[in-house]
Amino acid sequence: MAILVEGDTRVIVQGITGRAGTFYTDSALRYGPHYVGGVRPGKGGRAHLGLPVFNTVREAVDDTNANSSLILVPPHSAASAMIEAIEAEIGLAVCVTERVPVHDMLRVKAALKGSRTCLVGPNSQGILSPGLGKIGVMSTSNAKPGCIGIVSRSASLTSEIAAQTTVAGLGQSTTIGIGGDPIHGLGFRQCLELFRKDPQTRGVILIGEIGGLEEEEAAEFLSGQDYGKPVAALIVGKHAPPQRRMGHAGTLSIFGAGSVKNKAKALSSAGVLIANNADDVAPTIAEAIDAKHQQRDTM
């Protein structure tokens, strides 16, 4: 089953003719058959990488029946691209663009309210359902279909942990990057809800980091309920100097909020297993799944 990227996913690429658009669409086409077209204002009517190009998202949706969009446009036009996708009622929009102005994201978030669109990102590597397809820019070389759902604030660390779950023989149902920016679409909490309903997913890994509220909101959601599947978390930046931006804009916090210690404490008291370091994540979730399995057998 997997989540978000499924069998009937039909993707258009906003910014398909650009450098990043061309590179990543080409690589995505090699991975799955879900791509049906692209958008580039002024270049409608042409074809690119064998896909039809449209002037607007609306035209692309009308013609191709697309339900998802991968957004690979420069930062200054990212907000209008996201809002265009929302107004065309795209079901799932994934924005990869880094360095989108924060005030632009406030407008995007306002447009999202009450809309039919689920936004992932910006500054996200996207979504990968191994064996089914991807809407994103991640490597697929170490991914394998399996039972672990991964939701993360960081791209390279997602590939790293996914590779570990492949080696451990578990594989992945879906991996999602929610992006490294302070203001973004889909969060840990909604991903946890989706993974709970997905029968393929037997355990979930959260990859968090300093700053922001994602881990705290996930803990709030998980505490006081039986999630039904083991959840393990890695939170990085334990030793990072406070109040300095560490790569992601989302790592910067004010009033000393968002420390690894507080996040781990909140998640741990909500029943989440905390991995000691990046090498410890796959073993932690593997052990928890085994324990759950044995528990079921003895019941």
Add this chain to the structure above:
Amino acid sequence: MYLAEYQVKEILSERGVPIPDGRLARTPEEAERCAQGIGGSNFAIKAQITAGGRGLSGGVKFSTTPRGVRQAATQMLGAPLVTPQTRPNGEIVEAVCIEVAVEIVHSLYLAIVIDQRTAVPSLLASCEGGVDFEEKAQENLDILKSVALTIDGDLSGIDLDGFFFELGLTGEAAKRVVEATRLLVDIYFDHDATLLEINPLAITADERAIAVDAKMIVDGGALYRHPEFEAMARESKMDENERIAQANEINLVRLDGNIGVISNGAGLGLATNDLLIEKGGKPANFMDIRTTATSFQIAKGVDLLLADPKVKVLLVNVHGGGMTVCDTVAEALNFAYARSARKLPIVYRAAGQNAEWALTIMKDRKLPFEKFHNMSDAAARAVAVAQAR
């Protein structure tokens, strides 16, 4: 981009927000002349650095005479100021602000920030402003009142009078605070700020509201539409290495250890440094190679580490993804080593896209590396090598 106090105050005064009479001085003599020019018998001498936490770290001094101002400026100028928000070795103070020390009857805290939960900017205010405000707020968040703004800064539907009345402000002072707040909201939105903080906003005996200290962070992602900050960005005291890295698509933060870290992605970079520190090592830097960086650009980042005399060993921890593939990093190491006399040992660990090809490059170019399979072993080895050298 974090603006220094005097830079924020220039903007405030242009827009009509009352600030104390003050001048910027770069030498002790200049500081003394500033004080004479300002007049009066109560001066504040404030170090201009691009980080907060200054008040409690000796970055603000007071004096009653121009001569005293000169002495205080002598102590501050050219010396590093360390606060909880600077790099561990602090930031060199290159300028001080000489200001009239305002007689404060009442200290307000005022800030505009973005509420991450709602993705809407909020106005925060408290009656208990001052240098120790953050500590007080951490203990008791109730001293802070907030009201949600709109995403475009339109204040027509927001009852600012009522908001400040609830904080206990009345009369002329309340009027002045509301006036200042309106101006501050405009400044915040017009400059793509993510934080604008006035602490304290001083209420004086004659019921004026004066922005005694001001802090502003402008969104780095929005600088392309703010050419007015170009000059400020150039003269901002960003670490030279961090600036070069930035220009080469690498996010670098200088730390003060002896293990040079080469890593792609913020999360992997943080995870690598966490591992090093847990194993008793000291990273010299945090590195996040952006996906858009070429091997030539990454090589510039490696150059910086090789040129740092404190660095004893390089730890490469890379996971090849969609665009930053392992061989791009291996080529970068090759370029940097080919032009550097300092062939530091490399503890090497690479996985993901093109890991095997990268390994071939490392071997063919005869780079001095030791290969490890997992991160923990690589980190432990880097720590051991750094300690032995």
